Amino acid sequence: MSRALRVGIGTAVAIAALALPHALTVPYFLHLTILACIWTVLAQGQNLVQGFSGYVSIAAGGFMAIGAYASALLSVKAGWPVWTSMALAPFVAAAFALVVGYPSLRVKGHYFAIVTLAYNLVIVTVLNNYESFTGGEAGMPNIQRPAALVLGGLQLSFAGREGYYYLVLLAAAAATAGGALVLHSRVGRVLIAIRQNEMVVDALGVAAWRYKLFAFVASGFLAGLAGALYAHFIGFLNPEPFGTDQSMNAILAVTLGGSGTLLGPIVGAFLVVTLPEYLRVADTYRLVAYGLLLVLATIFMPRGIVPMVSRGFQGMATRLAAALRPRPDPTP
Amino acid sequence: MPEPLLALVGVHKSFGGVRAVRDLSFHVGEGEVVGLIGPNGSGKSTTVQLVAGALTASAGDIRVDGRSVKALPVSARVPLGLARTFQTTSLFPEYTVEEQVLLGCHTRFRCTAAASVLQTRSSRRDDAEQRDRAFRILEFVGLADLASVPAAAISSARQRLLMIAMALASEPRVLLLDEPAAGMVASERKALARVILGIRERGVGVLVIEHHMGLILEICQRIVVLNFGEKLAEGTPAEIRNDPRVIDAYLGNGRPC
Structure with missing residues (x-):
């Protein structure tokens, strides 16, 4: 794709994203879009570990919970300003990821997945049972939205859906930009090499564990950010949405969209948020239909939607170019 | 002695x-x-x-x-x-011939990994220098004209030469x-x-x-x-x-x- 075309498409998408709240007449659609943006942040983090380095972590939901509870507890119980607690929450989640990632990245493949699954279970169990601190299953109400900002005489309020939408859009864009920077750097090259052949990476003098740990901590950071954004959007927290289901959703978003690509997690995040809603037409068979769709998607698009679509476009472009070319020269 | x-x-x-x-x-x-x-x-x-x-x-x-x-x-x-090659062909199948050698250059980068993520000017220069080195090493083992071909697509004898090139990249x-x-x-x-x-x-x-x-x-x-x-x-x-x-x-x- 030419550079001009890329810039053109990028600008069009940006304008559409900024104008979206005015185009959506049903408030519930905006609500879903906000969730999809939050899930994009989560999925971009998951992509760093799963898509780049090839290690499947089942702890995204747990780190999201840590971010959500950290921000909620700091603002509700400690009385800190919401902006401060939201800004600190990703660091709390990243610190947890560092502590648990260091020992668990010593095991490979399925074992790593199982270890991270255990973390997720432990986190949810603690949140459920440490009632004096977290409110347990009954949850924690009255989590405030961040205060309005005044920028150059312009008042930005986040109390309504529209204002909050721009906040999560910014977060999703920043997470994607961060993923792009990593992907196009030496670090991204090493991470993708780890996915292909970790033994050779070590033999070339790269301490692979450092890069894996970086990816894991960065994904914990983004999951924590997603959690904080979620907590202050919904206004109420209990451990239920952060179980292993949520970690599976993060894995699905990456796999469905396109593992290791930049756009894949965005497409995937929108799918895992909106697809179960659209399938309401299937009524009681909704989740069955969802499951069936996922199975079919994995069988027929194992590399995800984005790589498949971009391959399709490239094939079309080649055919178009061949058709437009005058006449092939018969002599080679 | x-x-x-x-x-x-x-x-x-x-x-x-x-x-x-x-x-x-x-x-x-x-x-x-x-x-x-x-x-x-x-x-x-x-x-x-x-x-x-x-x-x-x-x-x-x-x-x-x-x-x-x-x-x-x-x-x-x-x-x-100390660098090595492997008994069985061990490469990165998704990477091109040049990218494999570039990964071998890892220990020779002067800029930090963080500088590379932030794409500072010196890190971009560093990257260009390493690409030059990688290309010269490919010339040395006779694979320079295949630099942009995926490693999985070259012959097995060439893959073995490529492993040597990757090892040489760490000097x-x-x-x-x-x-x-x-x-x-x-x-x-x-x-x-x-x-x-x-x-x-x-x-x-x-x-x-x-x-x-x-x-x-x-x-x-x-x-x-x-x-x-x-x-x-x-x-x-x-x-x-x-x-x-x-x-x-x-x-x-x-x-x-």
């Missing part, structure tokens, strides 16, 4: 009760090609793994340029000047070649011999593990013969070829069983 580039001093390795390598000592000097040969199960592969760091020696010492590397993990030995002082000629036909082996002799001319010490005796006798100054985990003989190709113990180990003792 100056320290040899690579020295094994009384190295032992046991797996439970099996003593795979026993009291093995030899060295590789600057600009020297040393062959390590022996029948199947004689401990060649274990020796390579011990030197590279994939296994840890039970006793004895391994020194690179006078520094003990015995306790270091694989990746920490590379910056000290090693000692290079371990684990069966570099596996699966090669005569003409490809000739090209390989030229590359190995070229590496020697750069002052790099080379340890070659190989089954193809023609290649070993052609390129090595010295040959170490292993049998049952012990050093059976060491000497020039001519000495080794005529050593009755070596012939005995490979072909049997000539007496009827």
Whole structure:
């Protein structure tokens, strides 16, 4: 794709994203879009570990919970300003990821997945049972939205859906930009090499564990950010949405969209948020239909939607170019 | 006497009760090609793994340029000047030929990984310099015209040369070649011999593990013969070829069983 075309498409998408709240007449659609943006942040983090380095972590939901509870507890119980607690929450989640990632990245493949699954279970169990601190299953109400900002005489309020939408859009864009920077750097090259052949990476003098740990901590950071954004959007927290289901959703978003690509997690995040809603037409068979769709998607698009679509476009472009070319020269 | 580039001093390795390598000592000097040969199960592969760091020696010492590397993990030995290739072709199938070598340059980047993520100006210059180096190394092994081809798409003999290029990218002082000629036909082996002799001319010490005796006798100054985990003989190709113990180990003792 030419550079001009890329810039053109990028600008069009940006304008559409900024104008979206005015185009959506049903408030519930905006609500879903906000969730999809939050899930994009989560999925971009998951992509760093799963898509780049090839290690499947089942702890995204747990780190999201840590971010959500950290921000909620700091603002509700400690009385800190919401902006401060939201800004600190990703660091709390990243610190947890560092502590648990260091020992668990010593095991490979399925074992790593199982270890991270255990973390997720432990986190949810603690949140459920440490009632004096977290409110347990009954949850924690009255989590405030961040205060309005005044920028150059312009008042930005986040109390309504529209204002909050721009906040999560910014977060999703920043997470994607961060993923792009990593992907196009030496670090991204090493991470993708780890996915292909970790033994050779070590033999070339790269301490692979450092890069894996970086990816894991960065994904914990983004999951924590997603959690904080979620907590202050919904206004109420209990451990239920952060179980292993949520970690599976993060894995699905990456796999469905396109593992290791930049756009894949965005497409995937929108799918895992909106697809179960659209399938309401299937009524009681909704989740069955969802499951069936996922199975079919994995069988027929194992590399995800984005790589498949971009391959399709490239094939079309080649055919178009061949058709437009005058006449092939018969002599080679 | 100056320290040899690579020295094994009384190295032992046991797996439970099996003593795979026993009291093995030899060295590789600057600009020297040393062959390590022996029948199947004689401990060649274990020796390579011990030197590279994939296994840890039970006793004895391994020194690179006078520094003990015995306790270091694989990746920490590379910056000290030790690089290796693998017995089975081990590459990054999704990467192009050039990208593989670029990854081999990892220990030679001057800028930090963080600078690379933030795409600072000096890191971009660093990256360009490493790409130049990678390309020159590809020219050296004769793969420059395939730089942008995916590594999975080139012939297996070229993949083996590519592994050598990746190892050279870390600017090693000692290079371990684990069966570099596996699966090669005569003409490809000739090209390989030229590359190995070229590496020697750069002052790099080379340890070659190989089954193809023609290649070993052609390129090595010295040959170490292993049998049952012990050093059976060491000497020039001519000495080794005529050593009755070596012939005995490979072909049997000539007496009827």
